Amino acid sequence: MSDRRATQDSEAATDPRLGLKIAVFAALVVVCVVAGGAYLAHARGEDPHNGKPTEPVLGAGAVDFPTLMATPHAVFRNTDLGANYGKVEVVPLSAPAGPRAVTPLACDRVAMERDIGVCLTTHQGVVTTYTGEIFDKDFRVVHTFALPGLPSRLRISPDGKYASMTTFVHGDSYTSIGFSTRTLFIDTETSRVLDNLESFHVTDNGNTVNAVSRNYWGVTFANDSNTFYATLAVNGNTHLIQGDRQHHEAHTIATNVECPALSPDQVHVAYKKRVNNGIGAVKWRLHVLDLRTGSDVALAETRSVDDQAEWLDAKTILYSVPRALTSTPATDTYSVPADGSGTPSIFVRGAWSPGVDQHRS
C-alpha cells in the first residue's frame, strides 16, 4: 500500500491543501469515533432489559402459580421496558390489569393451549436465526426447533396436539428486501414439522392456485383441530381459505380477509381488513365475518390493527397495537366487543401476543 501511494498520482502529491485536508479528515474521524462511542454508551444504558421492572411482579408466595394456571388466564409477551422486557407473563382473566406472574421464558410470539405452549424467538447475530420452543405447564422447554424466518403468527390447536406458525422469510424475492411467508404445521409432541401450507392443494372457485408468488399466513384452528382457516395472498388479493390439514387441501371462501381468528361458536371469524391499497402506510380495520350469512361488521376500534385477534369469550376480542407516540417497542393489548358496538379499552398494558386459556373442559 505505502509504495502505491508513494509512486502515485502526482496531482494528489502536489495539492497544496493536502495537509489541511488530512487534518480536516483526521478531525472528522475523531468526531465520528467520539460521537459513535458516546451514542453506543448511551444505548447500552437504554437497554430495555436494564432498570427496575415497571409493573408489580407476583412474588413466589403472593399467588400460587399452579392455581393461577388452573383458572382462566391469559399469557402474553411483556413489552414494557424493564428487567422483564420480552418475558412471557400470565394474568388471571378475573383481574387482567392487576399483578402479573413472570415466567422465565422470553419470546417474540407465545401461545398456550391445554398446558402446552409454543414460544417463537429471534436470535440476533451475524446471521440472525429464529427458533421455536415447546414448553410445558411449568414453562420448562421440552423441544427446540429451527424456524425458517421471522416469527409472525402463532396458534395451537384446541386439543394441544398441533401448532401452526407463520414466519417471514427474507432474501428469496425479486429484490433483496422482499419477503415471503412460510406457514408450517408442527406436532407439539415431537416438534416435527408435519406440513408446509405451501405444499397444500388449494383451489379458488375450482381452479388450482399454483402461482410461485402465493403466500399464506395466519392459521386459526377449528374445534376438531383439523379444519383450519388462513389467509392466502395471490396476485395482489387476499382470500380467506378453509382447509383440511390431514388431506392437505384448502379452498377460498371470502376475499380481503387477513389473519382470521375463529370464534368459540365456530361460525364467526374476526380478521383484519385492508382499507387502503394505494402507496403509503397500509391500514387495517378489525372486522367480524359471519361464516353462515356472510354478513360483516366493522368493530369499534378505528386505529389500524396489524395483529391476529384472539377471542376472549363469545362476545369480545383481544388484539395488540403499538403504544401511540412512543419510540419504544411497547404495545398494549385492548379488548373490544365483537358485534361492532362499544369502545375499545385496555385489557393488559404492555402486552403483545395475548393468548386466552378459558379452561373450559
Added chain:
Amino acid sequence: MYPSVRPAGLLNDSPSPPVAPVTSGQRVPANVVFLGLTSMFTDVSSEMVASILPVYLVFQLRFTPLEFGLFNGIYLAVAGLMTVAGGVIADRRRRYKEVAEVGYGISAACKVGLLAARNAPLPASGVLFADRVGKGVRSAPRDALISLSSEPERLGTNFGVHRAFDTAGAVAGPIVAFLILRAAPDAYDAVFVVSFLLALIGLCVLVLFVQNKRDSAERHGVATWRGAMRLLSHEPFRTLVAVGTLFGLFTIADAFLYLTLEQKSSFPTAYFPLLYVGTAISYLVLAIPMGNAADRLGRSRVFLVGYVLLLGAYLLLLVPSPSRLDVLVLLALLGAFYACTDGVLVAMASTAIPREKRTSGIAVLTSAAAISGFAASLGFGTMWTWWGPTTTVKAFAVALTCMIAYAAGWLQIRTRRYG
C-alpha cells in the same frame, strides 16, 4: 457529433504518456484507491443496515413485511431514469465528483431517515427507495471517474481494485452490526447512528481526496439526453449494451439461485445471508486477479469466461441433492462470475464510450442491464410456476450457452476490440 472512432482514438485522452508494460501491483491511481475507500465505508454503512433491516422493520416498527413487494418495475424504471439523468448532468459540466457526492450524500441521509421512521410515520419504503436512487445516481459518475483516472491498459485491474474495496465493505457490514447489537442489545438506533457516521466518513474521503477529472479541452459538444441515447447508434458501444442486456435476460438472480438451492438441499433458510457472504468473499478475493487477467488476456474473453462459470453454477443447481461441498463450489463460481464480469463490463464500456459521454454511457449500460435483470426475474418466477425449478434452470442454462456462443462472435474476442 463525435466521429465513429476506433477504441485507440477514444482512449488517446490520457494526459500522461503511454506507460510501459504493466507488472502487477504497480500504479493503482490514488483516485481509484480513494474511490474504493469511499465505496468501502458506504458499503459497510449500507450492509450493516441491510442485515438488521428485516428484524428492525418487523419488530421495532411493527411493519408488515408484505408491504415490501413495492419494489416493482415502476420503481426500477424511475431509479434507472435517475441514473441516466445523473450521468447526463455529470457529463455536461464534467461534474463527476459532485454528482457522485450527491448520490453518496442521499445514501447517508437515508440512514437518518430510517432512524426517524421510528418516531415519525415516515414511510420506511420511501426511504429505502431514496437509498436505491442514491445508489443509482452515484454509481455511473464514480465508475466514470475510475475510468478517467486509469491508464487504458489498466482499466480492468483498477475496476477490480475498486470492486474489492466495495465488496470488503459489504462483508464487514453485517459483522459490525452484530458487534453493536451484542454490545447494546436491541439498540437498532445505535446501528443507524454508526451507519450514518461511516457513510459520512466515506463521503468525506470523496469530497477531500478524490480529484475530479476535468480537462480543459472542451470537445465534441455538450452531453444531452438525446446524446446519451444517440450513443446507442454507435459501434462498438451498441454491441456492448446489447450483449450486457441479453446476458441480463439469461442471468438468474442470486436470490433465485439460493431459493432453488434451498428447495433442493436441506440448507436452513435462516442461513440465506451466509450464502451472500460466501459469494461476496469469493468476489472479494478474485476481483483484482480477474481484472488483471482481463487487462492482459483480453477483457471480452475474461467476460465470457465469467458467464461460463455462471453456467457451471447453473449445472451444479441441477445436481439432485447438492452436498455442502457443492454449495461451496457454487458460491465460489458465483463470486468468480462477478469478478469476471461486473467491473470488467464497465472497463470494456470505458473503451467504447467517448470521454465526454463516459458517465451517461455507463449509466445507459448499467440501467439497461438492471431492467433486463428484472425482466429475467419475472420470467424465472413465471416459468418456475409452470415448469418447476429444475426445468426452468435447464432452460436458462441452454439459453445462456447459446448466448455465450453468439456473444463470442459479437464481441469479436479475437481482435481484443474492447482491450
